[in-house]
Amino acid sequence: MKLRFLLKVLLLSFGIVLSALGANLAGAQAPFQNPLKVEEIEDPLLPSPPIQRSLSPLEQLRLQQQLEELNRRARATYEDGNVDEAFNIWYRELRLRQELEVSKEVEALARVGEVAWRENRSEDLRNIRQRLSNIETTAQENNHRELLQQVAESYERMRVNDRAIAVYNFLLEDSENPRPLLENIASLYESRFQYDQAAETYEKLLAMAEAQNNARAEINYLRRLRSLYEQANNPEKGITTKERLASIYQQQNNEQPLPSLFFSLGEDYQEMGRFNAASNAYEQAYRRAWSQQKYAIASNALxxxxxxxxxxxxxxxxxNIYEQLLxxxxxxxxxxxxMMTYNKIGEIHQQRDRDQQALSAFENALELARSLSYQEAYFQEKINNLI
Incomplete structure (x- = not known):
């Protein structure tokens, strides 16, 4: 009897566990429902009973006005701190916008999607992105280029940069004016820290600018490439870019950017082990910086x-260089x-057994150290070792 009773208890317990597990699995497998995906929209703002035709111009105007009011309500609710309730209102607006012009819907999706990104609401961002993706697909099928441009810009606002890049690349295929599209693509790659892809895109833009003899655009793209190659720690590519920039500036007699540009070139040459080229670049940087009274650059170059x-x-x-640096x-x-330059001069004299010159340099360094209240004991010890 006891054995039979225990068996019943075990079976009953096992059945309860299975039921609970089944309920959990059912809940876990419940299909995702996007509130923006609806077969038929029912709302008090739409004609009742439902009509089997498009809204008339007057009905569209009235609905547009009502949707603007919904957006104002949602914005006020959001600013009051009721974020969930604000998104409920916005979802209603976005559903109803499917009854109106699609470009207006895309504009609204971007507006709300940007808020979702800012508030880190990943589910809402996913819902809006999915709706935009459906619009993108239809626009591609119909080669609706203006709408695709708007979709790409909406992706940008929502920081969905991979999709924005994909749409811009689609538009590039038969574009009569590829330059703004390539600029957008390059900027998006840069925002994703994909420096190689960004540089590759700017190189295409640079080639276009050269072919069109557009010096202003050429300088702009070379500057962007200079920055990208520095961030990517690619001195070899950076040298090519900076040399071209320096050549253009010299042709234009534009001296202002040259000191920092030659100094940067010197650093790149030095990193690549091209010490003669580095020396020449630093000399150029010093001379041009001195003439322009840019003493910080002149000092660093020397x-x-x-x-x-x-x-x-x-x-x-x-x-001799340190004397000029002084x-x-x-x-x-x-x-x-x-103070530091006198110290280096003293060290070189000391290295060459010229103790009197070394002593004089260290004394100058000590005088400056006292005025700065910095490392006085360090220089006093150096002097004591020479006396």
Whole structure:
């Protein structure tokens, strides 16, 4: 009897577990319902009883006005902090917009989708994206280019950049004016940190600008490429881009951008191990920066130039560069820079057993250190070691 009773209890318990598991599975497998996917829209704002025709112009105008009022209500509700209720109102608006002009619906989808992205409402973003995707498919089938452009821009607003890029690429296939499309694609790739793809797109734009002798556009694309190659840490490509920029600026007698451009070129040459080219670039950067009173660039160029010569044990040339650097730093009233340069001059004299010159340099450094209240003991020790 006890065994039979225990068996019944076990069977009953097993049945309860199975029922619960079945209920959970059923709930988990419930199909996703997008509130924007409806076969027939029923709403008090639509004619009643339902009509089997398109809305008349007057009915469309009235509905448009009512939908604008719905949007205002949703916006006010959202600003009051009732985000869920605001989206309920917006969903009603978006469903009803399917009865009107599709371009107006796409505009509204982008507007609400942007809010969904900002509020990190992934389910709402998915719903709106799915509706936009359906519109995109129909527009592609009908080659509705203006609508596709609007869909792509809506994807951008919602940060669905992969779909925006795909639509722009579709529009590129037979576009008579590919430039703005390529610019959008390049910008989107850049926003996704896909620097190689962005650079490849800007290279296409650059080729177009060159073919059209459009110098302004050429400079713009070269600047973008310069930035991209720097972010991608690609000095080889960066050198080519900067050399072309420098050539154009020189042809235009535009001196202003050249100091920083030559300094950047010097850094790239140095990274690539092209030390002679780096030296020439730093000299160009220094001369042009000095003439334009851009003392920070002039100072940095001389500092890097001195490091190159010191690396090659060309100490006398290095000393000459540091002496010139002192003049730049004095003009810029860069007391910290002066202190460090005197220190380097002292080290080189000390390395060449010229103790008196080293002592003089370290004393100058100490005087500056005292004015800055910085590293006084460090320079005093160096002086004591020479006395």
């Amino acid at each position: 500092e890097n130039l001195a490091q190159l010569y010191r690396r090659d044990e060309s100490l006398e040339t290095t000393l 003049i730049v730093q004095e003009r810029a009233t860069d007391y910290y820079g002066l």
